[in-house]
Amino acid sequence: MCYRPIRFHAKGQIVMKIYDSIIDQTIGAAKAAGANVTRYNPSLCWPETDRSELVMQRDAAFELGGSGKASVNYTCVTTEDSFDQDEIWISGTELKEIKGDVSFGRVVILKTDEFENDETAFAAIRDMEFTRYHVFPKGYMVRVSSTSFEERVRVSKEAVKEGISLSKVGASYIKRYKAVPGVKNVRIIFFVDQNLDALVPNAKKVDEITKALTHILDGLPTDCGHCSMKKVCDEVEGMKEMHLRDRGRKM
Numbered sequence: 001m002c003y004r005p006i007r008f009h010a011k012g013q014i015v016m017k018i019y020d021s022i023i024d025q026t027i028g029a030a031k032a033a034g035a036n037v038t039r040y041n042p043s044l045c046w047p048e049t050d051r052s053e054l055v056m057q058r059d060a061a062f063e064l065g066g067s068g069k070a071s072v073n074y075t076c077v078t079t080e081d082s083f084d085q086d087e088i089w090i091s092g093t094e095l096k097e098i099k100g101d102v103s104f105g106r107v108v109i110l111k112t113d114e115f116e117n118d119e120t121a122f123a124a125i126r127d128m129e130f131t132r133y134h135v136f137p138k139g140y141m142v143r144v145s146s147t148s149f150e151e152r153v154r155v156s157k158e159a160v161k162e163g164i165s166l167s168k169v170g171a172s173y174i175k176r177y178k179a180v181p182g183v184k185n186v187r188i189i190f191f192v193d194q195n196l197d198a199l200v201p202n203a204k205k206v207d208e209i210t211k212a213l214t215h216i217l218d219g220l221p222t223d224c225g226h227c228s229m230k231k232v233c234d235e236v237e238g239m240k241e242m243h244l245r246d247r248g249r250k251m
């Protein structure tokens, strides 16, 4: 896969393009699976709790990504103009139709303002990463693995009885993301009971890019020869230029 570069606006703004190839591939997979698209409506958000709610196994209706089924989770950022709506895409079945544990993917695409400088870009990415793990829908216990990039969700019988749906949970996520400064539009894509083989490698790649990006934006030393991010910087066009610009260093 070819990764497109970060480009610099004439005024020095940082234009985020590095995730766009992964975004294109993810959207292609969702379309191929016949994703159902719903426009975000804040009045349809599912209720949230203050912290992660414990759903005991005996109280669970099913697990998304449970029983060893595949699961994947990643978040991409773009400044692409075509992302001008807030939408929930569901590829596969809605929660009310699920009879047992199924595979599960959740991908978030954030359209942001063009960042003015490294500091605002760094702060925005940090806030987005925080939000990723701090949405707590009622009766929807999320367990994440930062090493395998999986996300498993135990959904309570009571929540199913009360009408929980991915459209409503997706709306809750969108509401929280839209509160992050710089985020203009959000698209959340759920993959339910689908083959995730093509998406799983994206999560690792997105994580590598995000780590390298935060390293760069944090103003850390520019010694490529001793940097753990070298592999991703060699692969993603524009990363090195971004870190080494104005420093007169040889790449």
Ligand code: SF4
Binding pocket: 212, 215, 216, 221, 222, 223, 224, 225, 227, 228, 229, 230, 231, 233, 239, 240, 241, 243, 244
């Ligand atoms: S440009 Fe060099 S120093 Fe900066 S993150 Fe990439 S490999 Fe590391």
